[in-house]
Amino acid sequence: MDLRVIRTTALLALLAPALEAQTPQTGFLDRRVSVAGQSHHYQVFVPFSYTASQRWPVILFLHGAGERGDDGLLQTQVGLGAAVRQNAARFPAIIVFPQMPAESAWTGTPAQVAIAALEQVSREFQVDSDRVYLTGLSMGGNGVWYLAYRYPSRFAALVPICGFVTAFFPTARPFTPVVPADSGPPFEALARQLRRVPTWIVHGEIDGAVPVEQSRQAAAALKAVGAPVQYLEVLGMNHNVWDAAYGSPALVSWLFAQRRSR
Structure with a gap:
């Protein structure tokens, strides 16, 4: 065998691990984050066109x-994850999918896990810190309001879908309010806190699970303080309005056009 061929083959064998390490993984990736000494599963979607030479x-x-x-997987099956699987090219972004345990809500530890996962992903990948968006559906819509109220300068835009701000249901478990009780009327206090954050609210007109009035009141309160808010109420749509929301080219284009104001 030609000595040059042997040398080339040996060189490629030596370089292979380095070349593999330089090629970023893409698609849905399994990750864990530790909060208060406990490890929590989450997923991160990395665009197939991802490159570390730009911020995402x-x-x-x-x-x-x-x-x-x-x-660590079920949270990618409904809503945004399903939309990404259907047409990933529409979502040129790194997407973080935390998961909360059974019988919990996006408050307390699950809220901390969501923020910790976001921070971990921001360290692992090249991200644009001025284009960090928060969205969620149903109980996750409530989580959008909860997290945004506590981190009003962190997110460039919000998309709460069929979410709620106040408790509208009887519950045997304590309900952690979006707005602390000593902050005044909840919708007005929420609007004051988020008056500078671009927000697109979506709800189904005949939602039988979360009253549409929750989103109507949030939108009205935000409009009253001059906030950059859009409200989409889908006529004839019940609770699963998230497919229409994430399938909307107008909403997705609007979302990616938003940048955090300094």
């Missing part, structure tokens, strides 16, 4: 009650 927008997605668990 980030979306933090909060799932609904039906996707609670600890498998």
Whole structure:
């Protein structure tokens, strides 16, 4: 065998691990984050066209009650994850999919896990810190309001879908309000806190799970303080309005056009 061929083959064998390390993984990736000494599963979607030579927008997605668990996967099956699987090219962003345990909500530890996962992903990948977006559906819509109220300068835009701000249901478990009780009327206090954050609210007209009045009141309160808010109420649509929302070219284009104001 030609000595040059042997040398070339040996060189390629030596370089292979380095070349492999330089090629970033893409698609849905399994990750874990530690909060208060406990490890939590989450997923991150990395665009197939990802390259570390540019900074990418980030979306933090909060799932609904039906996707609670600890498998680290179910939260990608409904809502934004399903939309990405259908047409990933429409979402040129790194997307973080935390998961909350059964019988919990996007408050307390699950809220901390969501933020911790977002921060971990922001360290692992090249992200644009001025284009970090927060969206969620149903109980995740409530989580959008909860997190945004506590981190009003962190997100460039919000998309709460069929979410709620106040408790509208009887519950045996304590409900952690979006707005602390000593802050005044909840919708008005929410609007004051988020008056500078671009927000697109979506709700189904005949939602039988979360009253549409929750989103109507939030939109009205935000409009009253001059906030950059858009409200889409889908006529004849019930609770699963998220497919129409994430399938809307207008909403997706609007989202990626938003940048955090300094």
